[in-house]
Amino acid sequence: DVKVTQSSRYLVKRTGEKVFLECVQDMDHENMFWYRQDPGLGLRLIYFSYDVKMKEKGDIPEGYSVSREKKERFSLILESASTNQTSMYLCASSYPGQNYEQYFGPGTRLTVT
């Protein structure tokens, strides 16, 4: 079974802090994704990566950056956290050409105070 793990289930940070969210997958998937999920808005794509060191902006990249130095690891960075970034963050991975079937991690609930 594919396993996607995220570094924290719950995280509390202060406004202005730099925040790192880590995601690791064990299925050698080329594609990895970061989403945020907010009530009433469903899942929104922040960034995705289709190869090491490659990244593409999703629908809401403002305020975020990503890093993919190794194939299995995809990091989401909040350079200066703000309260409007309080959300559930979900990481996913998939094979190329099979992005319709994504495997999700358990999520990180981030609270910025």
Next chain:
Amino acid sequence: LAKTTQPISMDSYEGQEVNITCSHNNIATNDYITWYQQFPSQGPRFIIQGYKTKVTNEVASLFIPADRKSSTLSLPRVSLSDTAVYYCLVGGPLSGGYNKLIFGAGTRLAVHP
């Protein structure tokens, strides 16, 4: 990119068949339709995917009419454990060979005893 519209919520009873319809009027020729299920505090889980007509697996069936402007997820004989949020998403390959998905707001299904 095709936008999707689903009912916000639905109620059902154990043992009934549940049909959730998703509208996607602007679906593109190469777009696929995929449904995910999400339980509280978990990442979404792939249920089923289709392009046209009917697809069935051990969990659900997916009905897609000829014009592909809508699709219906059918869950046979639901149980309490099917209480979840169901997402319809539509996506296809962009130039470069990787896919971008659009998640709708989801349908919250409540199954009652």
